[in-house]
Amino acid sequence: MPDHPSIAQHYHERTKYNPKTLTNHELDWSKQPVPFKEYRIGTSFDLKPYLTNEPGAIDKDQEWQRLSRLLFCSYGLTMRIMTTMSGDPVYLRAAPSAGGLYPAEVYLISRGTPILPAGLYSYQPQTHSLMHFWDSEVWSPLQAACFWHPTLDATQIALVITAVFYRSAWRYQDRAYRRVFLDTGHLLGNVELASAINDYRPHLIGGFMDEAVNRLLYLDSEQEGVLTVVALADLLDVRQNLPLAPTALASKTQTDYPVIPDGELLSYLHDASSIPEIPNPPLLKDMVAERSNQTAPSQEDKYNFPFCLKVPTSTSPIDWGEHLGELEKTILKRRSTRAYSGAALTLDELKALLDFTYQPQSYIDQGLDCNPDYFDLGLIETFIAVSAVDGLEEGCYYYAPKAQELRQIRFKNFRRELHMLCLGQNLGRDAAVVLFHTADLAKAVAQYGDRAYRYLHMDAGHMGQRLNLAAIHLGLGVSGIGGFFDDEVNEVLGIPVDEAVLYITTLGRPR
Template identity: 75%
Template sequence: MAEVKDSLAQHYHERTKYDPQTIASKSQGLDWSRQPVPFKEYKIGTSFDLKPYLKEDSEGFAGEEAAAWWRRLSRLLFCSYGLTAKMPTMMGDAMYLRAAPSAGGLYPAEVYLISRGTPLLPPGLYNYQPKTHSLIHFWENEVWKGLQDACFWHPVLDSTQMAIVTTAIFYRSYWRYQDRAYRRIYLDTGHLLGNIELACAMNDYRSHLMGGFADEAVDRLLYLDSEQEGTIAVIPLADLLDLKQNLPLASTVLPSETQTNYPFLRDGELLGYFHRATQIELSKPPKKIDIAAETSLEDKYNFPFCLKVSTATAPIHWGENLEGLEDTILRRRSTRAYSGANLSLDELKALLDFTYQPLHYIDQDLDGSPDYFDLSLIETFIAVSGVDGLEDGCYYYAPVAQELRQIRFKNFRQELHYLCLGQELGRDAGAVLFHTADLKTSVAKYGDRVYRYLHMDAGHLGQRLNLAAIGLNLGVSGIGGFFDEQVNEVLGIPADEAVLYITTLGRPRSQN
C-alpha cells in the first residue's frame, strides 16, 4: 500500500520547525550587502499628500466637507501602517518603525488603495507611501470591475467605493528567516489587519476582510512581479456615513486545493512553491463556504477536574472618541526586556477581554463582530509564571465560557527561556500566550490555503493583545521563533495542536 503523504501545508510546517539539534546547522549569517529596502518607490505617478490632514484644523487645505473626508482616510492609513518612530542603527542607516509590528523590523507588507472613483479620489491604483505619508496614484484607469472579477464578484464590492489590498515582498522577510519567513509574513499581515480593523472603526469605516481571491488576477491588476511580491488580503472599505454602505457580513474565506503529490523541495525552494500551490485560479472558482454555518461556537477543551478561573471583567475604557486607542496604536512598541515582576489577575483578564470579547466594546463604537477568517480553528494556551492571584502553570483559555482551565501545575520560567530560543523575554514574562491550531483538521476544511488564514488570524489576535497591553502600560512582545515540538511536550498542550505564534506579556524593565 502506498504511503499517504501529509498535505503540503503540513509538510511546510514540519520542514520549517526549529529543532535544538539542527537549528545551529541551518542558521546563516546575514548578508548585509543584500539587505532588503523596506520601502517601495514609484518613478512616475501623482502624489496625494496626506500629512496636512493629520491636523484637526486642516480645513484650510480644502473645503470643510472635503477636509473631513481626507482626514478620515489619512488617519486610517496612518494608524494602520504609518511611521511612528525613527531609530538609529549600528549600520548607520536609520530604522523606521511603523504602527503595525513586524518580525525583525523587516516590514514585508505593502499597502495599496484601489478607488472605484469618488468625488475626491479619482479611479485607479494607489500605493501608500509610509515614509512620506502619501498616496502615489500610479494607474489612473478604472479597475474596479477587474477587482470584482478577481474576487469572484464578492457582494461587498458591489456597494463599496474603495478597497485596501495588502501584499508581501517576500525577500524582505526571507533575507533573515529563509523558508520560515512565510509564517512571519502572514503573522505580520495579521498585525496589520488588526490595525486596519480598529483604525476603520475610529474613522467611520467598516473593513470587510477577504482572503479568497484569484491571486494571479489581483497581482496583474496591481502590476506586481509575482515572483517577488504577492497579494495577501483584499479589504473593501465600507463608508459608514453612507447608509448604502452599511452592509451585511459576507464570507471571508475560499478554500483551495489540498496537495499531497508534491516534488522534493530543497531548502530555499519551499516558500515560493508553497505560495504558488495555495493560490486560487480565476478559471476554477472554488465553492463558497458559509462561515456562520460552519463555525462552532463551543470551546474545544474542557479538561476534567481542572481548576477553572473566570475571566469576566469590565472592558478597557479607550477614552472619548477612542482617543486613547489611537494614542496607543501610535505609541506601541515591542518590549525588549521585562523586569520579572508579576502581573495582576485583573490585568490578565483585561488583556483577554479586549482580545477575545469584541462585543464588550460596542458601547465604545468598536465593531462587535470584526472579520477574521475562522477563529474556531484557533486555540489559546497561557503559561503563567508570575500573575498575582493565579497559580503558576499552563492554562487553556475558553473564550466562550470566559474562563481559564488549568492543564499543568508548574512554574515554566526556565523552560520558556529555552523554548523561545534563549530569549529572556520568555523567562521574565509574567504570562506567555500560545496560539495553536490542529493543522490536519484545518486543511480538511479549507485546503492548504488555510495556512495563510491561520497565521493571519493569530497575528490579528496578537495585535489586539499588543494594544491592550500598551493601553494598560504593560510590556508585550510577539515571538515567531521557537522550538515547535518541545512547546507541546513541555507545557502539556495536546500533540495535534501546531503552535502558530507566541506573545509574551510582562512588566517592562526600566531602560534608565
C-alpha cells in the same frame, strides 16, 4: 509518496526549529532589503496636512482626514532610530514586524470617489502619501478576481495588502512565510481598529484568484504577491452599512509534490496555496453556502477538563476614551518590549488583556465592531503559561473564550522551559505570562485546503495585535515571538504534536 498529507503540513514540519539542528544564519548586511517600494511616476496625494483632526472640517477635507488617519494608524511611520549595523536609519511603523523588516505593502483601489479618481494607488509610508500610478477603471476586474464578492458591490474603496517575500526571507529563510502572514495579521488588526476610529468598516476577502490580482497591481509574481483584499465600507454612507460576508475560500490541497530543496519551500507553498484563474468566474454566493460566518460556530470550547481549576475571566472593558481617542494614541505609541523585570501581573490585568482580544462584544458602546472580520477564529486555540500573576496559580491554562474562563491543565512554574523554547530569549524566561496560539492544522487544511496556512497565521497575528495594544494601554510590556522550538512548546503545554503552534506573545512588566 510525501510524508505528510498536504504541502502546508509538510512546510510546517520542515520549518520547525529544533535545538539539535538549529544553526546561526550569517546575514549578509550588504544585501539587506529596503523596506519600501517606491513609485516615482504618477500623481502624488500628500496626506500629511490631514493628520490633524480639526473641528468643523467638512466635505472633502473631512474625507481626506479620515483616510489619512486610517492609513497612518494602520501602517504609518511612527519613529526613526539609528542602527549600529549599517548606520542607516530604521523607521518603525504603527504595526509591528519581525526583525523590523516590514514585508507588507499597502495598495488602495478606488472605484472613483470625490477625492480619489478611479485607479490604483500605492501607500507610501515614508512620505505618508498616496501615489496614483494607474488611472484606468479597475474595479470590475477586481470584482471578477474576487468572485464578485458582495461587499465590493456597494463599496468604493478597497485596500490590497501584498508582500515582498525577500524582505523577510533574507533573515528568516523558508520560515519567513509564517512571519509574513503574522505581520499581515498585525496590520489587519490595526486596519480594523483604525477603521472604527474613522467611521469605516473593513470587510476581509481571502478568496481571490491570486495571479489575477497580482496582474491587476502589476506585481512581479516571482518576488511578491497579494495576501488579502479589504473592501472598505464608509459607515457615513447608509448604503455601505453592509451585512457580514464570507471571508475565506478554500484552495486545493496538494499531496503530490516533489522533493523541494531548502530555500524554495516558501515560494512552493505560496504557489500551491493560490487559487487559480477561472474564465468567467462564478459568483461567490454560488461557491459557498449562504451564512454570516465561514462555519457554523461551535457552542463549546474545544478543551474542557472535568477536574481542573477554572477561573472566570469576565471583567469590565478597557476604557478607550472619548471617540476612541486613547486607542488611537496607543496604536501610535506601541513598541515591542525588549526586556521584562520578572515581576508579576495582576489577575485583573490579565483579564483585561483577554477581554479586549477575545470579547469584542464588550466594546460596542465605545464604537468598536462587535464582530470584526477574521478568516476563521474557530480553528485557533489559546494556551497560557503563567509564571507570575498575583491571584493565579503558576502553570499552564487553556483559555476558553466562549465560557470566558481559564482552565488549568498543568501545575508548575515553566520559566526554565519557556526560556529554552523561545530560543534562549530572556523574554520567555522573564515574562509574567506567555500566550500561545495553536491550531489543528489537519482540520484547517481539510476545510480550506493549503490556503488555510495563510488564514491561520493572519488570524493569529490579528489577535496578537489586539493583545499588543491592550498591554501598552495598561502600561505593561508585550512582545510577539515567531521563532521558537515548535515541538518543545507542545511538550510544555501538554498538547498533541499535531496541534500546530502559530504564534507566541509574551507579556510582563517592562524592565
